[in-house]
Amino acid sequence: MQTIGIVGAGQMGSGIALVCATAGLNVILNDLDERTVERGIEGISSTLARMVSKGKTTSDEATGALARIKGCAVLTELVECDLAIEAATENVQVKEAVLRKLDAIVQPRAIIATNTSSVSVTRLGATLADPSRFIGMHFFNPVPVMALVEVIRGLQTSDATFDATIALAKRIGKSTICVKNSPGFVVNRILIPMINEAVFVLQEGLAGAAEIDEGMKLGANHPIGPLALADLIGLDTTLAIMNVLYRDFNEPKYRPAPLLKEMVDAGYLGRKSGQGFHTY
Numbered sequence: 001m002q003t004i005g006i007v008g009a010g011q012m013g014s015g016i017a018l019v020c021a022t023a024g025l026n027v028i029l030n031d032l033d034e035r036t037v038e039r040g041i042e043g044i045s046s047t048l049a050r051m052v053s054k055g056k057t058t059s060d061e062a063t064g065a066l067a068r069i070k071g072c073a074v075l076t077e078l079v080e081c082d083l084a085i086e087a088a089t090e091n092v093q094v095k096e097a098v099l100r101k102l103d104a105i106v107q108p109r110a111i112i113a114t115n116t117s118s119v120s121v122t123r124l125g126a127t128l129a130d131p132s133r134f135i136g137m138h139f140f141n142p143v144p145v146m147a148l149v150e151v152i153r154g155l156q157t158s159d160a161t162f163d164a165t166i167a168l169a170k171r172i173g174k175s176t177i178c179v180k181n182s183p184g185f186v187v188n189r190i191l192i193p194m195i196n197e198a199v200f201v202l203q204e205g206l207a208g209a210a211e212i213d214e215g216m217k218l219g220a221n222h223p224i225g226p227l228a229l230a231d232l233i234g235l236d237t238t239l240a241i242m243n244v245l246y247r248d249f250n251e252p253k254y255r256p257a258p259l260l261k262e263m264v265d266a267g268y269l270g271r272k273s274g275q276g277f278h279t280y
């Protein structure tokens with residue numbers, strides 16, 4: 001594999017671009033318009049600068065990595081990629097539309113992966129003419145820091161697609177767990193309902209946001225509190241994942257907290273909007 005195409009230059013797409021480029025791969029990073037692509041590349045550039053100042057990479061390596069990332073607002077530029085990763089907004093219609101286009105653009109030998117946090121990999125794969133080349137490659141936020149990639153096989157994913165995806169994850173320095181397709185997969189099935197419960201606790205007035213986070217850090221030894229983690233993930237993405245769990249399992253225990261919905265309606269999306277359960 002030489003060239004990775006990435007659709008979506010938000011926090012995840014940018015992070016995936018950074019780790020691929022620092023591993024020596026060429027990256028084509030796509031988003032809806034030039035400005036969003038530029039913002040993504042600016043974010044990558046400042047993360048690389050921070051990594052240099054902390055001694056995690058050299059200045060030459062950072063410059064080389066940045067030079068390997070090409071931004072584009074036109075999806076057809078992904079024509080030569082060996083593997084395309086869809087990292088667009090967590091919305092099934094958006095993802096299906098992107099995947100249909102990618103299927104027509106990339107070479108028949110190319111693998112198509114999704115970084116969805118919750119949507120069925122089998123369902124998304126069914127949008128492709130050849131679903132055997134489709135797989136879930138679920139990174140964690142912030143991508144340069146978090147070691148894990150969940151690799152999710154859809155019902156139609158081939159062994160060749162699976163093996164090549166595992167090899168790529170290793171090449172970019174990630175550890176993998178292999179997971180069956182199911183709403184939220186493994187990590188988010190456990191993590192996101194816990195965050196949702198923290199929102200219920202806040203909503204019921206049992207404690208303030210700072211106390212809830214402090215409680216889980218000191219009492220459960222979590223490195224970050226659940227509400228601060230929701231802010232990091234993005235409240236829109238957190239709500240989208242809860243909605244998928246609620247709808248697909250059809251169980252009341254997965255109902256999203258009304259306060260979470262209200263925050264999203266208000267445009268309070270967490271770190272990316274400057275305001276969430278905490279202020280940034």
Ligand code: NAD
Nearest residue numbers: 008009010011012031032087088089090116117139141233
């Ligand atoms: P984000 O809001 O930061 O970025 C999403 C980007 O997708 C935006 O820049 C948007 O303009 C772009 N986009 C939307 N439609 C597009 C299209 N048709 N073509 C090209 N680009 C398009 O969101 P994010 O946090 O980066 O999440 C992206 C995906 O990664 C989601 O599926 C999310 O569930 C998943 N994910 C998120 C996290 C997390 O912690 N935030 C972790 C793992 C996986």
